[in-house]
Amino acid sequence: MYSSFSVSKRLILVPILVMVAQVLLMRSVSSLNMNNAYVEHKCSANQGEYKPGSHYKKVLDSGIQELSKDKEAFRGGFVYMDHTDIKEVRFEPERVYITFQCRGDIYGPQCRSCFATARPELFKRCPRDKGAIIWYDHCLLEFSSISTSGKINYDDNFCIDTARARPNAKTHTRDEVLEFLTLFDNLTNIAVTKRNNFVKDVDKPALYAAGEKRFGNKKIYAMVQCTKDLTPKACVECVSHNVIQFQNCYENKPVGLKIGARVFGRSCNFRFERYPFVNAKTSPNYLKF
CATH class of the missing domain: 3.30.430.20 (Gnk2 domain, C-X8-C-X2-C motif)
Incomplete structure (x- = not known):
């Protein structure tokens, strides 16, 4: 038989553990969003x-x-x-x-x-x-030591397959790959035509766009960005080149799209994941497709 003292300790301990778990979860989510690895x-x-x-x-x-x-x-x-x-x-x-x-x-x-x-x-x-x-x-x-302004640099491009650590993760269908390419095409067009409303006195296109799109019962979060020394035309050229060049990095042929990938470069980059990775509230041109 438990004493009344033992029962009371358990009753007090349960809500404390719940609170601790909530705090740890909040910290985990916060660190994910604020991580600058x-x-x-x-x-x-x-x-x-x-x-x-x-x-x-x-x-x-x-x-x-x-x-x-x-x-x-x-x-x-x-x-x-x-x-x-x-x-x-x-x-x-x-x-x-x-x-x-x-x-x-x-x-x-x-x-x-x-x-x-x-x-x-x-x-x-x-x-x-x-x-x-x-x-x-x-x-x-x-x-x-060499001027790089306005020049597209393809030499320093690379891709990270963020699904490598999850080899058994399900991929998307071939039709969803086409939807994915359409999503990046739309984001790129927005990036080179819409300005950044968060920065005053800047009338140039933001050369950045992010958003999310539902693929069946799943959701994809994506981002496109170019360095601001590029023209809008050069930005489109850079992103389009990388989407083609790194197709093997983000596609699981012949099955379909992988669940996440990141393409980096000096001049432009893009990324997609199954989870949010940018701050939608501070992202100019954040859209839900």
Whole structure:
């Protein structure tokens, strides 16, 4: 027989455990939505290396420092910087080209936080390289000795099959693959025609769109983004190229579409999953198809 003291302890313990479980669940969902995991990096060996204390290193450091103080870059989520140091008249002018962009739903402090994470990590992973790029969930950062503005870079593209860890997961039918391609076509068209209402005084297209679409009894969440140094025409070209190039990454031939994939690049990227991965409330041009 249980004592009244033992029963009362159990009655108190049950609601406490329920509360703890709810808190842990909320934290888990929050961490999923706010996660800014490292994805990949590439060091550009063909651009050569700089020496410690060299003029190039000084120009690179001053450019990165200048960018870290640029509030507009983090407010709007993008900057392309052509940087040199005119004070160093003893040397032939060195130029560093820096590109930084946050994911379309990331602004302000969260965007700045991604830059603060990416900056030291890129220097650590690509020490002395004159050109390098790093991707995180929330942003990309690139520096280069070669001007990249407005140019589509296909060399640094890669795909991550997010279903690899779940080999027994069900795929979609062939008809749903066609619907998926139509979805990305629609998102790309929206990205290159609609502006970002979250950023004032910017009349250019957002070059970003995200949304969700029901496939039978399932739902797909998707996103398309290009770097803002591209024209709308170049953005369409970049996304279309990657959709074709990485078909084997997101398709399970002959069955159909995989349940998730991510294609990254310097110039554009796209992603689809069976779960939400962007913030719909802060995403410009978020649509439910």
